[in-house]
Amino acid sequence: MAAYLLRKLRDTIFTLLLVSVIVFIIFALIPGNPARIIAGVNATPEKVAFIEAELGLDQPLPIRFINYLGGLLTGNPGQSLRFNVPVTDLIVDAAPITLGLAFYAFFMVILLAIPLGLIASRRPGGVVDTVIHVVTETTLAIPPFFMAIVLMLLFRVTQADVGGSLSSGEILTFGDHLKMLTLPALAIALSRLAMVVEFLRDALVEESHTDYVRTAKGKGASRMRIRMVHVLRNCLVPTITALGLILAEIIGGSIIIEQVFLLPGLGRLLFTAVEARDFPLVQTIIMLIAVLVVLVNFVVDLLNQFIDPRLRVVQSHSRRHRKYQPTVAAAKKKGNS
Amino acid sequence: MRHPRRQSLQVAQQKRIRYTAKKDPRRMAKRSLVTGLILLAVPILLFVVATFFVPFEPTAMNPSDRFLAPNSINWFGTDNYGRDIFVRTMAGLPLTVLIAGGTVLIGGLGGLFLGGLAGYYGRRVDYFISRFNDALLSIPAILTGMLFVAVFGNGIWQVTIALGLMFIPSFARVVRSGFQEHRHRDYVKRLRLLGSSGWRIMTLHLFPQIRSRLLSAIAIGFANAILAESSLSFLGLGVPPSSISWGRMLKDAQGFLFQAPWYALFPGVLIVLLVLGAFFIGNGLKRIER
Numbered sequence A: 001m002a003a004y005l006l007r008k009l010r011d012t013i014f015t016l017l018l019v020s021v022i023v024f025i026i027f028a029l030i031p032g033n034p035a036r037i038i039a040g041v042n043a044t045p046e047k048v049a050f051i052e053a054e055l056g057l058d059q060p061l062p063i064r065f066i067n068y069l070g071g072l073l074t075g076n077p078g079q080s081l082r083f084n085v086p087v088t089d090l091i092v093d094a095a096p097i098t099l100g101l102a103f104y105a106f107f108m109v110i111l112l113a114i115p116l117g118l119i120a121s122r123r124p125g126g127v128v129d130t131v132i133h134v135v136t137e138t139t140l141a142i143p144p145f146f147m148a149i150v151l152m153l154l155f156r157v158t159q160a161d162v163g164g165s166l167s168s169g170e171i172l173t174f175g176d177h178l179k180m181l182t183l184p185a186l187a188i189a190l191s192r193l194a195m196v197v198e199f200l201r202d203a204l205v206e207e208s209h210t211d212y213v214r215t216a217k218g219k220g221a222s223r224m225r226i227r228m229v230h231v232l233r234n235c236l237v238p239t240i241t242a243l244g245l246i247l248a249e250i251i252g253g254s255i256i257i258e259q260v261f262l263l264p265g266l267g268r269l270l271f272t273a274v275e276a277r278d279f280p281l282v283q284t285i286i287m288l289i290a291v292l293v294v295l296v297n298f299v300v301d302l303l304n305q306f307i308d309p310r311l312r313v314v315q316s317h318s319r320r321h322r323k324y325q326p327t328v329a330a331a332k333k334k335g336n337s
Numbered sequence B: 001m002r003h004p005r006r007q008s009l010q011v012a013q014q015k016r017i018r019y020t021a022k023k024d025p026r027r028m029a030k031r032s033l034v035t036g037l038i039l040l041a042v043p044i045l046l047f048v049v050a051t052f053f054v055p056f057e058p059t060a061m062n063p064s065d066r067f068l069a070p071n072s073i074n075w076f077g078t079d080n081y082g083r084d085i086f087v088r089t090m091a092g093l094p095l096t097v098l099i100a101g102g103t104v105l106i107g108g109l110g111g112l113f114l115g116g117l118a119g120y121y122g123r124r125v126d127y128f129i130s131r132f133n134d135a136l137l138s139i140p141a142i143l144t145g146m147l148f149v150a151v152f153g154n155g156i157w158q159v160t161i162a163l164g165l166m167f168i169p170s171f172a173r174v175v176r177s178g179f180q181e182h183r184h185r186d187y188v189k190r191l192r193l194l195g196s197s198g199w200r201i202m203t204l205h206l207f208p209q210i211r212s213r214l215l216s217a218i219a220i221g222f223a224n225a226i227l228a229e230s231s232l233s234f235l236g237l238g239v240p241p242s243s244i245s246w247g248r249m250l251k252d253a254q255g256f257l258f259q260a261p262w263y264a265l266f267p268g269v270l271i272v273l274l275v276l277g278a279f280f281i282g283n284g285l286k287r288i289e290r
Helices: A002-028 A034-039 A045-055 A061-073 A087-122 A127-141 A144-155 A159-164 A174-207 A211-218 A223-234 A236-261 A266-275 A279-307 A309-336 B004-020 B025-053 B085-091 B093-121 B123-137 B141-152 B156-166 B168-183 B186-193 B198-234 B246-254 B261-289
Strands: none
Touching: A002 A061, A002 A279, A002 B123, A002 B141, A061 A279, A087 A127, A087 A174, A087 A223, A087 A236, A087 A266, A087 A279, A127 A174, A127 B261, A144 A174, A144 A236, A144 B198, A144 B246, A144 B261, A174 A223, A174 A236, A211 A223, A223 A236, A236 A266, A236 A279, A236 B141, A236 B198, A266 A279, A266 B141, A279 B123, A279 B141, B025 B085, B025 B093, B025 B261, B085 B093, B085 B246, B085 B261, B093 B123, B093 B156, B093 B168, B093 B198, B123 B168, B141 B156, B141 B198, B156 B168, B156 B198, B168 B198, B186 B198, B198 B246, B198 B261, B246 B261
16 A cells, blocks of 8 residues: 555656646747747837846746746745736635635536436436436536526526626635535536546446345345445445546636636636736646646545555555566576576 | 246346346447437538528628527527627638647647557556656646647637647547557567567557547547637637637627527537537447447
């Protein structure tokens, strides 16, 4: 287990490093001189040089990368060019709304997917199963923002009802959040539901043919008990994996949905930053989200290990197997010679 | 004679199998493909009708006809400038298909290259490529789109390249698992012993094995590319304002949601039709392969 944890940790750190390299390289590719773009068309050469020095653009690339990484790690990734305040301040103000929305949507996916999966798997290939399959497949084809528009039309809700009056950094109570974010979260959850339902349903169908289910039936356990206590637990791993896979999409979805409902979250901030070509801000927000996704996936992996001890066994077996292979080959060689 | 109780158990088992076993997979695949083609045929037919048989211009404004509800002349109604929404919606189709096609092309070629290397060589190559894919996957596609627009400005090419890069991992995964499956087969070993180069084995022998899988991945990637492009355009960061895109139409329509719901509904429904059609075709191809 410890070895697995270490290996996973190494992979995660390596992935994070790669993410930062990718984001950094894209920004290094900015055509022309970014300092000139920021300074504007009529800027004097002195001003351009000043901005260049300010951004550290006069340094060679590797040094710029190290500075940038250092800034991220120490929590000081720079100043926003548009708002002229530290990037972190802006993000701290905006993040709760986006993360709250994503978390709420995530929760809704779980809340909707488990009952749907359970119902669909009761009779695989039956009418209910088919209907659930077709409906979730259709919702998958509806882009989240269109889903939001349809929901707004259905419930007669306008933008002003949700986030129109809200300003960034406002402190909200839990109740306010719930009231405001339900519709946006529903829009995201509905369009991302399909995969989780499918994974869960397939796992449930497969598990219900296993020996332990037969044994439980033989012992007289009720159908309900078998499904809720025995089978569902064993289906958690694929479900959690699916949840991890849709996480990036849910966060991406929140960023779009914020624009639909005029919520002042990270999406709005990012949008403003892109329009204003505020590179440090864009860079930091994207890094933040990517780091979040990588870390959650790391947790998902650990969680799966924790829930299903069988995964641990398989892991250690395969490792041992790999370790022994050279020895076996060497022994064979010895025998031959 | 068999024991009666045992027989009933067998019958029960058969019954359960009948409930559980999927219907004939080939028929299911066919049904899926046909559904997909029908769904795709609707926008294509409408496109032909709009370009050849409807006299309106997509950009022609007519202030006296603002916000007309769908009627026999303006089938999808008119927008805030009195432009015909049917013709406008259909004029957006080629661009959508072009961007989605370009995305799939870039993503598919990149995925084929990286996934092929990872799947065929395995070990360290696989490790590094997999981490690279993880890294790409951890940034939501919509964000990379925004990143590219922030750096390179608005435009059709920027959007296509950004989305194409983001679609590499999904294709790479398909190719990688396919190559992995085959690389230890005897015929590959034999080829290697005969002195075939890795390149030759991959292109001539392994690639045909995964062609059908790749086709289904392409169909599904196409659908996802349409979704991603419309999201970007909806944010106003996709195609330039002068070109007609469904995402942008929806963005404009949002201001008149309750005044003219049809303005938002028709472009949206067309996105769904196209995406759903591509999904069905992708799933059908996947089933055929099994």
